[in-house]
Amino acid sequence: MAPSPPADYTRGMRVIFTRAGVMRGVGRSVPLLLGIAPFGLVVGVISLGKGLSLAETILMSGLVFAGASQLLALELWSDPPDILAVAIAAFVVNIRLVPLGAALSFWLDHLRGWRLWGSLFFAVDHSFALSVAAHRGGERDAGFLFGLGLLSWVGWAAATAAGHLLGAAVALPPTHPLFFAATATFVAILVALWRGPRQDVPPWLAAAGTAVAAQALRLPAPVPLLAGAFAGAALATLTEGRRARARADREDRA
């Protein structure tokens, strides 16, 4: 039996994947390159500082394609690298990507093969946000998501390579202020995630205190980092649950 053609009322809703959609995504991500470039330069310079070759830097950017996790793994980098430590670091930083794919199901559910798994490979925070906005605005071409990620991926690999080349050209000593860029990047990300003192101060202090205490106990990397992260996240989750229950109680009494 031949599949029946879609009814007229669903035709406008059908999700497609076209070259035009991909190109729309590429065009939309051009201004985002301005945000990607400085971060990529930093990761490139730090890669050089940690002894990675240009080819290794490009390989990491091309295959991992997740800036914060690359930077964090590089901070834990040793020679030879502790494979388990850097993999755990990448995993914990990128856990935030887990719900992204599920939230993009409005397009991904209609894709198969390389279009589906390729779109997931290129998905990053900003392409996710822009795709949700575009979908709400009536975009039905899933190529948009693919195109957004594709140019960001090219820009990311190019920016990290440029950072590596630039650092090598000026032969930076290990104490150069430019290497403070790694710490500065995470300070800026942290400030960007700030919601308010009551929500954020207790878990952030718990995270910082636990991490520094674990380090003072000479626990190996990345244990202090992970202990701090999970202590803070657990505290935030518990207080969030308590606040929600208190709110429910008030509504019950009202």
Next chain:
Amino acid sequence: MTLRWDVTLAILAMAAVTYLCRAGGYAVLRAVRTPPFVDALLRNLPAPLFAAYVALALSRQDLSAVLAAIACGLAQARWRNLGVSIVAGVGAMAALRWAGM
């Protein structure tokens, strides 16, 4: 253009877990409902992770790093631009080093 096998292996391991996060989330979360506590824990993980990172990084550096971090944080709060904030932090660090700190 050197490509050491141990570095390549570390990069492949990072790439594998990262793709697992990207694609595994889509494949698994469509089929399985995670418990609300796990959901909330994952949602609350990024900020404490970065807080722990910054605390560790600053604990291993001197006072000038703390001051430069404050400059960087203020720039982020004021302009909300990652590139500007990184430049502010590195610039403050360079100025403090130049001043002899």
